[in-house]
Amino acid sequence: MKKRILFSILLTVFSFVLTVSAKQEKYIKHTVSKGETVTIIAQKYKVTPFDIYKLNPDSQNGIQLNSVLLIPSSTIVGATASVTQSKGNPPATHLVQPKETLYSISKQYNVTIEELKAANGDLLNNGLKTGQNIKIPASSGNATGVVSAPVPVKESIKETLKPIVKEEPRAASKGETTYHVIEPKETKYGVSKRYGMTIEELEQLNPQILNGFPVGMKLVVSGTGATAHAETPVVNGIKQKEITPTSSGKKYLQEYVVKPNETVSSIANDYGMSESELLELNPELKRGVKTGMILRVPIITKKEVPVPVKDQGQGNLIKKINTNARKQLALLFPFNISKIESDTVNTTQARLKKDKFLNLTLDFYSGALMAIDSARVLGLNIDIKILDSQETKNSSNVAGLAEQNNLAAMDAVVGPFYQSNAEKLADLLAVSKTPVISPLSKETGKKYPNLYQSMPSNDILRSTIFNYMRAKGGNILVVVDPKKGSIKQYIQEMQKGVRIVGLSEKGTFVADSLKALLQKDRLNYVVIASESTGMILATTTAMLNAQKDYQVQLAIMEPNETLDFEEIALSRLTKLKLLYPSVSRPNETLEASQFDAKYKKLNKILPNQYAIRGFDVTFDTLLRLSQDKPFEETVLSNPSDQIENKFDYVLNATGGYTNKGIYILYYDTDLTIKEAL
Incomplete structure (x- = not known):
C-alpha cells in the first residue's frame, strides 16, 4: 500500500527553533510603522492576520501610524504545542499572499474550504490567485485553525508536510468481520502488526494457524479482537x-x-x-x-503515558537525566523545499508519488517528532532547531547552513542523510568537536573524530553473525556463489577457521561436498552467499535431507532479497531456522505497542521502519545530551535499545565512532521472527 502525501503549505524558509522546556508570554506590543499593514506585521512576527484581528478587533477596519497592536507570542511551548483558534467574527476579506492555498486560508480563519468557495461565487472558479481579495464567511465551527508561527513541530508535519492516510485495512463495523488472505513470505508478526493485533490475538481468532501459516489461508483479522486494536484509541x-x-x-x-x-x-x-x-x-x-x-x-481518567513510558533498555540514560544545563540540538532533514517550490512540471502530489527519498525523509521526520514529544514529557532541557539541509547525493547546502545557523555552537547535530554530506559537516565542525550523527547511511568513508555512524555497516553485520556462531561453538560452513569473489576473499582473510564448501567445475552446488564437512557432535551453521535461486534451493534441499543425521541451521551474513522470492517457500526457511543479522528487531512489548498506537493516532497509519528509525535515533541523541557527562562519554559507556534499533558505539582506530548495535534474529518454526539468545 502506497503512502500518499501532499504539501498543504510550503514554507519560504523551513527553519524554526523549538524550546523543549521554555515558557512564553501571551502577547507582545507592536507600534505600527509607516507603510505597514496587518499582513506585513503578521509575516514579521510569523503569525496569521486572524491572530492579530482576534487581539485587535478594530484593526479589521484599518490600522493607523503609531497605533499599538497586541501580537501573539511566537514562542511555542513544548514539542507539540498547538493553539486552537477561538470562535469569533473573522475579518470581512483577505488579501491572498504568495504560496497561500484554500486549505491554509480555511485553517487561518476557522472555516471550511466549501464555505470559502460558497462565499466567493465565481471568483474561485479558476483557482486561488495571489492578489485576490476574497470574502471570509463567518465560521460554522466545522474547521479548526492552528497557529502556525513559528510552525510547531507536530503541526508542521500536519500542515506543512502532511501525511495523508494510507489505505489501511478497513475496520469492521459492528457485526461485520474482516478477513485477510495469507500471501507468500508473510509471517504472523507481519500480519498481526498490520492489523494492530498481537500474535496471541491472531491465533485466538484463527486456531488453525497454531502449527502452521500456509499461503492462501483466509484469516479473521477484525471483529471480536482486531477491531478494538485496529481502530479503537489506545491510552496507557x-x-x-x-x-x-x-x-x-x-x-x-x-x-x-x-x-x-x-x-x-x-x-x-x-x-x-x-x-x-x-x-x-x-x-x-x-x-x-x-x-x-x-x-x-471501569473507565478512569489517566494522563496519557508518553512514549517511551519506561526504561525500554536505555540502560542508565533515563535514570540519570540531568536538566540543569540547557543543550542545543540541530536536526538536518533533506526536504529540498526550494526545489519543490520551483517545480513547475510536477504537482506536489505527483512528485511525492515517485520521489521515494522524500517519502523516506517525511517518515523519518514524523518519528523524530515523536521523540521530541517524549523529550518534552520527560522535561529535557534542550533547544531543537530543524533545518532543511537541501541535499542530494552529490550536493548540499551544508556549508551555508553551518555558517548561517552557527552549528559549531550546537551540542550535537543529527544529519545530513547522505554520508558524503555528513562527512563534510563533520569536517566543518571538527574544530568545535560538535558531534555529527549520521542517521541512515551504511557507507563508510573518511573517519572524523566527531562523526558518529549510527547505522551499522555491512562489514559489522557480517562480523557480528560470525562472532555469534563462534560463541555458540558451531561448525561454520559457507556456500559462496562463484560470482561473489569479494565474499570469498573476505571469508579467507577475515574469518579464519570458516570452511568454504567446494563447488563443481561449472560452479554449481554439490550436496556431497557439504555433507563431507558436516559434524555430528556440533551444530552446523551453513552460511549461504548467493543470489541464485537455483543454488539456494539446492543448498537448502541438501540441508533438509541432512536434518535426520545432523544438526543444521541456515544462515546469511547480510540481507538477501532472493529469499523473498515465491520459488523459495517460507516453510523451507523456518524448518532450517534461518539465522541472520539485522539492524532492527521485531518488538512486541507493551511500550512498542503504545508507540504504535500513539503514532497511528497522530498520523492515521502505523509507523514504518523509517519512522521508527527517526524516533530511535533522535530519542537516543536527546537522552545522551541530557546526561551529567559529555556526549562522547555516554556513547562509549551506555549502550541503548530503543523501539527497534540498538545503539552500541565503539571508537574507531582511525577516528570517529561506529555503531555495532546488531540483533541476531531467526525464523522460528511457528512462523514468527525471534531474537536469538
Whole structure:
C-alpha cells in the first residue's frame, strides 16, 4: 500500500527553533510603522492576520501610524504545542499572499474550504490567485485553525508536510468481520502488526494457524479482537471501548492488559471495584490471572503515558537525566523545499508519488517528532532547531547552513542523510568537536573524530553473525556463489577457521561436498552467499535431507532479497531456522505497542521502519545530551535499545565512532521472527 502525501503549505524558509522546556508570554506590543499593514506585521512576527484581528478587533477596519497592536507570542511551548483558534467574527476579506492555498486560508480563519468557495461565487472558479481579495464567511465551527508561527513541530508535519492516510485495512463495523488472505513470505508478526493485533490475538481468532501459516489461508483479522486494536484509541496501553454494564449498574468502557505480578485483588483496587465485580466482568479470572490477559474494567481518567513510558533498555540514560544545563540540538532533514517550490512540471502530489527519498525523509521526520514529544514529557532541557539541509547525493547546502545557523555552537547535530554530506559537516565542525550523527547511511568513508555512524555497516553485520556462531561453538560452513569473489576473499582473510564448501567445475552446488564437512557432535551453521535461486534451493534441499543425521541451521551474513522470492517457500526457511543479522528487531512489548498506537493516532497509519528509525535515533541523541557527562562519554559507556534499533558505539582506530548495535534474529518454526539468545 502506497503512502500518499501532499504539501498543504510550503514554507519560504523551513527553519524554526523549538524550546523543549521554555515558557512564553501571551502577547507582545507592536507600534505600527509607516507603510505597514496587518499582513506585513503578521509575516514579521510569523503569525496569521486572524491572530492579530482576534487581539485587535478594530484593526479589521484599518490600522493607523503609531497605533499599538497586541501580537501573539511566537514562542511555542513544548514539542507539540498547538493553539486552537477561538470562535469569533473573522475579518470581512483577505488579501491572498504568495504560496497561500484554500486549505491554509480555511485553517487561518476557522472555516471550511466549501464555505470559502460558497462565499466567493465565481471568483474561485479558476483557482486561488495571489492578489485576490476574497470574502471570509463567518465560521460554522466545522474547521479548526492552528497557529502556525513559528510552525510547531507536530503541526508542521500536519500542515506543512502532511501525511495523508494510507489505505489501511478497513475496520469492521459492528457485526461485520474482516478477513485477510495469507500471501507468500508473510509471517504472523507481519500480519498481526498490520492489523494492530498481537500474535496471541491472531491465533485466538484463527486456531488453525497454531502449527502452521500456509499461503492462501483466509484469516479473521477484525471483529471480536482486531477491531478494538485496529481502530479503537489506545491510552496507557488500554483500548477504549464501551462494554456491557455489570449487575451493579456501573458502565465499563475500556479494556486493560494484565501486567506481571498483578492479582485479582490488586487490579480491583486499582479500579475502585470489588473482586466480585471484576470476576463478574471477567469470568476467565476464575481460572487464574495470567500476564497479557485482556480484562474489562471501569473507565478512569489517566494522563496519557508518553512514549517511551519506561526504561525500554536505555540502560542508565533515563535514570540519570540531568536538566540543569540547557543543550542545543540541530536536526538536518533533506526536504529540498526550494526545489519543490520551483517545480513547475510536477504537482506536489505527483512528485511525492515517485520521489521515494522524500517519502523516506517525511517518515523519518514524523518519528523524530515523536521523540521530541517524549523529550518534552520527560522535561529535557534542550533547544531543537530543524533545518532543511537541501541535499542530494552529490550536493548540499551544508556549508551555508553551518555558517548561517552557527552549528559549531550546537551540542550535537543529527544529519545530513547522505554520508558524503555528513562527512563534510563533520569536517566543518571538527574544530568545535560538535558531534555529527549520521542517521541512515551504511557507507563508510573518511573517519572524523566527531562523526558518529549510527547505522551499522555491512562489514559489522557480517562480523557480528560470525562472532555469534563462534560463541555458540558451531561448525561454520559457507556456500559462496562463484560470482561473489569479494565474499570469498573476505571469508579467507577475515574469518579464519570458516570452511568454504567446494563447488563443481561449472560452479554449481554439490550436496556431497557439504555433507563431507558436516559434524555430528556440533551444530552446523551453513552460511549461504548467493543470489541464485537455483543454488539456494539446492543448498537448502541438501540441508533438509541432512536434518535426520545432523544438526543444521541456515544462515546469511547480510540481507538477501532472493529469499523473498515465491520459488523459495517460507516453510523451507523456518524448518532450517534461518539465522541472520539485522539492524532492527521485531518488538512486541507493551511500550512498542503504545508507540504504535500513539503514532497511528497522530498520523492515521502505523509507523514504518523509517519512522521508527527517526524516533530511535533522535530519542537516543536527546537522552545522551541530557546526561551529567559529555556526549562522547555516554556513547562509549551506555549502550541503548530503543523501539527497534540498538545503539552500541565503539571508537574507531582511525577516528570517529561506529555503531555495532546488531540483533541476531531467526525464523522460528511457528512462523514468527525471534531474537536469538
